[in-house]
Amino acid sequence: MEPELTRRLRQQRLIAEFGVFALREPALQPALDRAAHCVVEGLGCPFAKVLEHLPAENRLLVRAGVGWRPGVVGTATVGGDLESPAGYALHTGQPVLSNHLDGESRFRTPALMAEHGVRRAINVVVRGDGASFGVLEADSTDRGEFCADDIHFLQALANTLAVAIEREAARREAGRQQELLLREIHHRVKNSLQLVQSTLSLQARFEAEPARTHLEEAAARVKTIAAVHDRLYRGSSLGEIEMSVYLEGLIADLRASLADTAQGCGIDLVGADRDTWPADDAPAFGLVVTELITNALKYGKGTVRVRFRRLERAAELSVEDNGPGFPPDFDPRCSRGLGMRVVAALAKPPRAAVEIDRAAPGGRVVVRFNRES
Known part of the structure; x- marks a missing residue:
């Protein structure tokens, strides 16, 4: 005992x-x-x-x-x-x-x-x-x-x-309250972006060329930003995102919003590795893929194919089509087109890099995003 x-x-x-x-x-x-x-x-x-x-x-x-x-x-x-x-x-x-x-x-x-x-x-x-x-x-x-x-x-x-x-x-409870507050903020941001887009579209109706075209393009890009923002904050977590799920949903949205531009051409996510990234990086991913898809629909041919690969300490996003490709001297960092300039601005070293894949049979743009240390 x-x-x-x-x-x-x-x-x-x-x-x-x-x-x-x-x-x-x-x-x-x-x-x-x-x-x-x-x-x-x-x-x-x-x-x-x-x-x-x-x-x-x-x-x-x-x-x-x-x-x-x-x-x-x-x-x-x-x-x-x-x-x-x-x-x-x-x-x-x-x-x-x-x-x-x-x-x-x-x-x-x-x-x-x-x-x-x-x-x-x-x-x-x-x-x-x-x-x-x-x-x-x-x-x-x-x-x-x-x-x-x-x-x-x-x-x-x-x-x-x-x-x-x-x-x-x-x-x-503190986490729940913070998430509710963030979702309310993001909802208001989305509504504000939609208001800006509507204002630009309305103004374009009363302008002559070339101002009308510029206003319509600006409205389209604001609409794109709103769509990217909305897709990002539909997720279950506001701190990080699963890229394959995010891209799949975003591309589904783009099929609907770019139907007139596509003129029957498809947009396919042909491969996406499962990979989690901070939510702060998601807008850059979303805007880059949106601009590249839009350019491919305008200047390329056939189905636009999107791939996302997980790399060590990085990720690779590519968009390709069956068109004639880019001119031999084309440099995305020196492009005069607004879409490619947006891509180049979002994919600046050291966090990212953009390049043209000259070996591809059509047009193929590859963007590499590096993780923060």
């Missing part, structure tokens, strides 16, 4: 160590896992679990645990009503200690505990200032007894865990 003093000193050490760990660990799941391990070590029991309350189902999900068969943690649930030990603790707000589950009249023994031969258990509520997260539980298969001091140990762990849970909830 372990001396009582040794047992309590070990529990105090575990409480202190868990407090430091929970404060330093930014993610919640490791804290849940560590809490379960502390329970097992501190009480000398073979089983422990952290249960999260699922109000819609009135069940308690095993979020973390020690000793259970594979497949239990993250999947198994127990009843969240007053008929289970954990549910009883959750609803009454009081710790539940039972050293003889088979003789209990207050609640039934959940099937999960019966399956593992659990004879006695302690349940304490994990609750901060708000609603209860769930229950921290210790389970044992022997005929020994838990005592009031064991409840105090378990409750100390649960209280520390509640602080970590509230911190995680506050972090998620």
